[in-house]
Amino acid sequence: MQQHDLYSAVKEFNVLSSKELGSLIRDAENGIIKCTLNGSSFEITVENLARHLVEHISNEVSSLTVDEQHFRNLLSGLRLLHTLCDISSHHLTLERVLAEDMSVQKKMLDSIFHLISFLSQFGEKLNGSSLMVLYSALLSNSMYLSKALISSEWKDIADVLLAHPEVDDFIISAFTAVCVNVNLLRATLTTQRINNSLFHLCESSLQFLLSLCKHMLFRERLVENKELCGGGAVFRLVENTLKLSQYDDPKLSSVVNRLKSKVLSIVSPITCRHYCIVFYFVQGFFSTLQWFFLQMLLLFQAECSSFMDMASTQSKGLAESAVSEVLEVLKMMCFGDLKGHHPRGLLLLNAMKLTEVFCGASRFRTFMVLNLVSFFKYVYLFGVKFL
Template identity: 35%
Template structure:
């Protein structure tokens, strides 16, 4: 993608950028701000499934949404594998996962996305790999007794968004999700890292609540409340997902027979 920025105050039209080389980062950084309804409106006005989107800096992006949807899961996984996994990277991956949520939401309204996310075996496998790999990383996250760090917020959001991504491209029904996971050769690994990552989220919330209890200063009270509220939301979303999975009989039986999981509980 080649971008040209309009000079400030200039009436000249910005050059468009075509997603020929599939440089996804500009598209992810811009489109994650849009919900599925906004994206749907852009696509209805677009020809050949390419949208034109002008950034706040005056850059006009031409984005092939078919290529974006098919390439984004592998792109995010590759970013995680070959990056330093710092806060900037996690923030970017979170933007990408949120964009995937919006694209999956479009599936019932746009047959092309339905074909990509529900029926393209390669893309579905890459989506599952993304969720699994993300949870592996998040489950090994080392908590620090320092509250109000952005990484606590990004970690909690990534866990919830990664888990709930399964409802987007598999099914909103947890029985269907359980069946797909049970058929996966690494289902026991999923159980281990899913519970491990949620356990870390609970610990992040605990660290923040302890810090709030120790600091009652009026100056930081509003910020503290906002952080705690956000962490509670993400923690609840993750726990509800795990609970819904465990209510599926076959999944619960497999979980109880998971020796690695049993060892971690001891």
């Protein structure tokens, strides 16, 4: 197969929806797709498209540089492969190559690992809104491509990733790359459309990590990774996300609150009772004062301090810096302007939950007592207003 034909196929097919590409493959005679692009005709078999696309992506990743055109070419390939994986269960040839051929799956998973590793190392070199959006798109697409390759079930995805020999490096790279992505959100961008794209892509990447961390074995591996917990990568992600400013645009402000809520959920799992409380809070069944003191009770119900237990002396300063941001969120949510139309209940509950985890950790207890004094002062002043 000519390299030119492959580039042409990627350019032609990556913009098609799953339905459109599925119809094109289904209508192919003898498994041969005939296409015309810019006046030039070419033919490609379905099997060659799948196999050579995997090889193409692997080569692109191995030679990747911080270049806008290079990023675009790779992103087009990732999108096309994702679509092929989505429709593979309906096409025997695609299923045989993408779902049953272990060598293809291994090559693609290795490429995803290496791509995320690359993105975690070179984020600071990004200049210009186009490169920032492409970076965010590559990170999100590479993460969810692993889901398309493996399974729709997060437990299966976690099990496969944990079985990979480079899983620890992958976890470190993933958290670092998402942290870079969060930092990009502070940039002043040229258009609202680019802003929206950057924020939503970052949210999807953070959601990927959160979905994996909901599974016990993956969380245990995360906690055991001293470079993440002891080295501070988790706390750095928490701190940087909580430092994101609020926006006048209610849509962006809502995304920021969701980002903060998700990153706190990674460190401090939410139990069913918290979701019930959120429901009642959103529905307005509790008065402000009743709701507030109910949250205060949660501060003293620590359930898990595994992240604190694994934190080394070197990361204590970073952990304290992160929890200081959590306390600022508590003050803002409890005593700031609550007139916004976007939901904030889950963010506040997650902030409370993480605070209680720190309260239950012996090495951070003194720090928490000293820093909660001012918060409790606000609590009592707030309560006196209702007496």
